[in-house]
Amino acid sequence: xxEKNRQDPEDPVLPAVExxxxxxxxxxxxxxxxxxxxxxxxxxPALKEPIRFTFRVRGERIVGVEVRTxxxxxxxxxxxxxxxxxxxxILYLSERICGICSVSHxxxxxxxxxxxxxxxxxxxxxxIRVIISELERIHSHLLWAGxxxxxxxxxxxxxxxxxxxEKVLDILEELTGNRIDYAIPIFGGVRRDITPEQYxxxxxxxxxxxxxxxxxxxxxxRDPTVEARTRGVGVLEPREAEELxxxxxxxxxxxxxxxxxxxxxxxxxxxxxxxxxxxxDFGLTPLGDVxxxxxxxxxxxxxxxxxxxxxxxxxxxxxxxxxPKIPALLAHLKRAEGEGLGWHEAPRGEVIHYxxxxxxxxxxLVWKVKAPxxxxxxxxxxxxxxxxxxxxxxxxxxxxPCICCMDRVHLVRSGKEETWTKAELLRLSWEKxxxxxx
Amino acid sequence: MRASQVLSALxxxxxxxxxxxxxxxxxxxxxxxxxxxxxxxxxxxxxxxxAVAVLKSLGPLHIxxxxxxxxxxxxxxxxxxxxxxxxxxxxxxxxxxxRLPKSDPTVPSITGILPGAETTEREKIxxxxxxxxxxxxxxxxxxxxxxxxHPWRRDEPELEKHLHRMVEWEEGREGKEPAGS
Numbered sequence: 001x002x003e004k005n006r007q008d009p010e011d012p013v014l015p016a017v018e019x020x021x022x023x024x025x026x027x028x029x030x031x032x033x034x035x036x037x038x039x040x041x042x043x044x045p046a047l048k049e050p051i052r053f054t055f056r057v058r059g060e061r062i063v064g065v066e067v068r069t070x071x072x073x074x075x076x077x078x079x080x081x082x083x084x085x086x087x088x089x090i091l092y093l094s095e096r097i098c099g100i101c102s103v104s105h106x107x108x109x110x111x112x113x114x115x116x117x118x119x120x121x122x123x124x125x126x127x128i129r130v131i132i133s134e135l136e137r138i139h140s141h142l143l144w145a146g147x148x149x150x151x152x153x154x155x156x157x158x159x160x161x162x163x164x165x166e167k168v169l170d171i172l173e174e175l176t177g178n179r180i181d182y183a184i185p186i187f188g189g190v191r192r193d194i195t196p197e198q199y200x201x202x203x204x205x206x207x208x209x210x211x212x213x214x215x216x217x218x219x220x221x222r223d224p225t226v227e228a229r230t231r232g233v234g235v236l237e238p239r240e241a242e243e244l245x246x247x248x249x250x251x252x253x254x255x256x257x258x259x260x261x262x263x264x265x266x267x268x269x270x271x272x273x274x275x276x277x278x279x280x281d282f283g284l285t286p287l288g289d290v291x292x293x294x295x296x297x298x299x300x301x302x303x304x305x306x307x308x309x310x311x312x313x314x315x316x317x318x319x320x321x322x323x324p325k326i327p328a329l330l331a332h333l334k335r336a337e338g339e340g341l342g343w344h345e346a347p348r349g350e351v352i353h354y355x356x357x358x359x360x361x362x363x364x365l366v367w368k369v370k371a372p373x374x375x376x377x378x379x380x381x382x383x384x385x386x387x388x389x390x391x392x393x394x395x396x397x398x399x400x401p402c403i404c405c406m407d408r409v410h411l412v413r414s415g416k417e418e419t420w421t422k423a424e425l426l427r428l429s430w431e432k433x434x435x436x437x438x
Numbered sequence: 439m440r441a442s443q444v445l446s447a448l449x450x451x452x453x454x455x456x457x458x459x460x461x462x463x464x465x466x467x468x469x470x471x472x473x474x475x476x477x478x479x480x481x482x483x484x485x486x487x488x489a490v491a492v493l494k495s496l497g498p499l500h501i502x503x504x505x506x507x508x509x510x511x512x513x514x515x516x517x518x519x520x521x522x523x524x525x526x527x528x529x530x531x532x533x534x535x536x537r538l539p540k541s542d543p544t545v546p547s548i549t550g551i552l553p554g555a556e557t558t559e560r561e562k563i564x565x566x567x568x569x570x571x572x573x574x575x576x577x578x579x580x581x582x583x584x585x586x587x588h589p590w591r592r593d594e595p596e597l598e599k600h601l602h603r604m605v606e607w608e609e610g611r612e613g614k615e616p617a618g619s
Contacts, residue, residue, distance in 0.1 A: 070580035078589055123468040245500050245554025256524055263529040264474050264520070270467030276524070316468060341476065341518060341531065352518060354505040368505035377557050
């Protein structure tokens, strides 16, 4: 446990943020012995994201860190604003900002455009957007739990978690046609309805996860090895989380009840009375360590199951889009003038899109995207402070940073290496969808 | 937190530095209705730190992002802030708009009041060529260190040439790796 955690909260200590800034702006060398710099990333076996950390260490202890991002900066906002794309083309682009939370960005983007252009979303479409985004939360949190287990060196748990994650991906494929990049939100509604035949399949998946939940909580939260590796590691204190504007489970694990679905609800979310979950809801005092981040994410899987159940029970009838004809939609968007802000609580936290439309122009004048990791970037500084080198992977993974996807894989079967191209993987995916439909 | 409280605090402190404002309430929810309030205000650039400090005095303050774009003669910045962050159903989204002349594209940093704004201010420095006096670090976050062009400026003369050089290098027509590749 860090030294400052043991101090009296009333004690006037140095402001935490000042400390964090001092850490990253240069480490005082005098009287502290020799320090070494260890660069990790952008390509490193312990870290699967294109990001570079430069750790300053004294012995096994981290005394400073510098974070450098941008190795996979694709200029997506520039492509949207300046290369003559229309808003529907940009919608597809927004979906490709993140492969894991691939419905979160379109949900925020469509809301921003709908607010700017004055487009209404029918109630049924709002419910479908909620259902898909909560299914996405389940798959994303289970994906994270598996990654966390892997970073702890507990690969059995990784395989167990990712095996059970398949079910939610199958349901997403059933509902949308794709495991990721669902292309569900469109301006004024959604692209696909949920048909009566699909309801039993969703209910079955919900029952499957309900049955598994206790087992998952046991495997992650009541395991002494996992607890020993994560308790008191990568602590983010509530004041630090607030000052550094942390979002999502990263902030909630520190005890801050912040959730965009609760604080400034959107779509149909007021119907579900979402409550931001913290470790207190598991009977624990929030410490803001990696263990607490695990607690919050696993509890949110249960919360998402509740929301989907309520949404299925109360699903309103009616149209799924207010502007079904694409040429009419494009004409409406071209005439529109105004600006709008759209937000969504993605699995990792708050996503915000700002859009400014100018009448007569198909492209937006301004498009600004904020992904959750952008807000949580600064949280790493206090979290790494005075930690051990061996804990770097799990602390880095604890904010659930987004990971780039691959487009082909290598398989080794009976000693013979095979390369699978994107087209072959796509064929496999189609075959699986056909099997599921039978 | 109500938007009217936020507005009266802003206008009381800023006076004529609050150039204009607009309240945009919106009803959400299908069966249970809830009103979400947004404030869009235009503020003089010198008054930005003061405005942020006033908002912080009202409750926990969160900065989502600073949006910015090149509006021809000037640069427009929009600070998207959530006032009363973490209040169930009571958050007010405040957007502070300010304009900077291109001859002097500076605006005081708000990192002293809200340290979480550092990443987004640094992003504006590299993409729009602005300066935020008072920011603790101003090195690049996203763009390569050796790239000195500001891609979101519409008057950036080097951008097209740079993109051409990148394509030529990637296709193997130009031997030397351009800066920032």
